[in-house]
Amino acid sequence: MTIDSMDPEEVDAADILGSAIERREDPALITGDAEYTDDIQRPGMAHMAVARSQYGHADLEGVDTSAAEEMEGVVATYTHEDLHGEDTPEGGSFSLPTGWLLDSLEQVDHPILADGRVRYQGDAIAVVVAEDRYTARDAAEAVSVDYGRRDAVTDPREALDEGAPALHGEDNVAFDWELGDSDATDEAFESASHTVSIDVENQLLVPNAMEPRAAVADYSPGSGELEVFMTSQNPHLHRLLMSGVIGHPEHKLRIKAPEVGGGFGSKIHHYADEALAAWIAKDLERPVKWTATRTETYVTDAQGRGHRTEAELAMDDDGRITGLRVDTKANLGAYLSTFAPAVPTWLYGTLLSGQYDIPAIHCSVTGAFTNVPPVDAYRGAGRPEASFVVERLAHLGAREVDMDPAEFRRLNFVPADEFPYETQVAVVYDSGDYEKPLDKALEMVDYDSFRERQEQAREEGRYLGIGFSCYIEACGLAPSELAGQLGAQAGLWESSLVRFHPSGTVTAFCGTSGHGQGHATTYAQIVANELGIPYDDVEVVEGDTDEIPHGMGTYGSRSAAVGGSSLVKSSEKLVEKAKEIAAHQLEADPDDIEFEAGEFRLAGAPDRSLGIKEVAEQSYLAHDMPEEMEPGLEATSFYDPDNFVFPFGTHVAVVEVDPDSGEIEFEQYAAVDDVGNQINPKIVEGQIHGGIAQGIGQALYEGAEYDENAQLLTGSMQDYAVPKTYHIPEMETDSTVTESPHNPLGVKGVGEAGTIAAPQAVVNAVADALEPFGVEGIEMPLTAERVWEATNGRATTD
């Protein structure tokens, strides 16, 4: 089913929450009116370019910037020594913050400019500043570097082998981590009637946000204010971290995210380039702009996934899952990126129960340093990897016990009456009803007739396959206490401010920082609904540390569940104050005042009422306020929920595979997702579509490939296959609604669901199609070559 967008003016005010109104941010994006970081101009602005390592692993035997300095238009050059020289300001650490969110880590220094050694192709060596961006780039190329080449390693398993080239210390182990009960899991395997196992790679991916990372920094020597516009998903966190790195006081540093052209996780982390632009603007007392080239994004944006996993599933005679054992080697790249260690651990291990009631689980993860760019969160971050492992094993498990794959899953689902459900891997699922999406999806693909069609097709030498993915994810990243128990070193909550203006319009500020998710629309829907005022009277502001009280940003599909809930809380506080003002004006007791649809009414006397807009006006302009009440009408809240939210659903891919050519064609892709209540079903649908496209990209096309010297072979859009629209099938989407009990909106996140669900639906479908060839699975991306190799290019009818 496809949802049509509606004009907000045609929607009844009472229905604004939950309506599929069109996104208010689109006209500016479509007409080119939106302002991105690179659009920002400042008088006297200089341009920065970075000289980067050409090699994956090398000693720096000499860095010579003299040729660059001599070029006309070059303003300054910097190397590591310049940043650590005697005349640099005190306080700057010039090292990037590494590996937040996990205790017990092998912490390694990540200098902002390389200190004698480079560890990945793209590692920053020197910076050039020039009057224009072209001169800056030419000058960066003129920086001469003598390299002493070292052996490199890019695969996490090989990096952990004895004798592998070590990046930092004696070996490449960044951490060893485990979760679950190893004894109980061993016992489950000892007494199992059936077991299946996989040895799979979840390949490294390049995020590929449409807009490359960029920064414009402007320093006012008089006031000491440093203003940085940048492509940020989390300006407040960037302010905190950048303030420490460059030694500039947090209260005099303003980070502003203008329009941000996608992030997919890659713009959460703290990188060297933006901090360098900020520090250099201050050093030169000139505005400085840096915009990454597409090539730079390929070699410097934190990459995603990068797992090698061995996993086994134990089952009893009836096909019930009795145990799961997982061992993963996770690629962390050359240095620990900001949130990197949390991704293959807490965001991965805690999701390994999937939708299933599994009595014994054990997971061990070793994080490995390798000569690739730092690896961190990329859409889904740990959860796609977990879902992939669980759903690939479910596919093989069903085969092993000779059960239908849908019925195998149904048998093992956590029953709907068992929620909240505590898994064996440290989380409690909030709410769920897993059979509903499965049943809807089965109907959408007419599963009853599929096997017959498949059989007939096989007789004709055509190979149809169906693949299931009954996924779960944890999002709404917040609960500080729970995050703390899981080892996070920072609380996660969200703040907002809702402000009435005297004329009755409202500005809602939120600490999240949308970059394509439609927050200006959905947040306005939430606030308009809470205050009972027209949708068009609410303006939403995000992404500016000077305007918004505080914030944690947008990632982990947290904005609706945590930011949206904070807006509800602020609105409720505001209504409480407004009620007291209304009571005063109506000469009544506040307890006798009811609030509904923007009107305060005296209970039992419906003619005595006051609209919230009038109250707002009174709050600023009236001389007659309740005793000791301050004028004005606004409220701030910091919202910290009790738990994550756990969206779920069933995705089904139906494909036809040509074993002779290795080509895969989609016949159907059906997705049924449960993200709790939907604030805006059209935006939810769009998020699911985008997510599925990225998931299919991983399944069939994408992958960062390195040679043995750690040179990226897929370093451009010509070589790295981002799927085109014609690669993506028509998607049929539907939903079920199971409210989350943990937030006032009853919502669960949607931003990553499609990406988490899709890869294994596709891989399972291809494996199902190729069952006659004895194919159990093929490594992603399922290129025609790999498929052809798996079937030897021969149809069984030959």
Ligand code: MCN
């Ligand atoms: N929403 C809703 N009803 C729900 C849940 C969400 O209407 N039950 C709406 C929200 O109000 C919001 C949107 O759907 O407008 C997404 O909400 P949410 O799931 O809370 O996710 P976030 O807004 O926190 O976005 C983060 C998420 C992540 S983690 C990645 S990665 C991602 C994604 O969003 N990157 C994106 N979607 C993206 N979309 C675009 N265009 N660009 C990216 O970089």
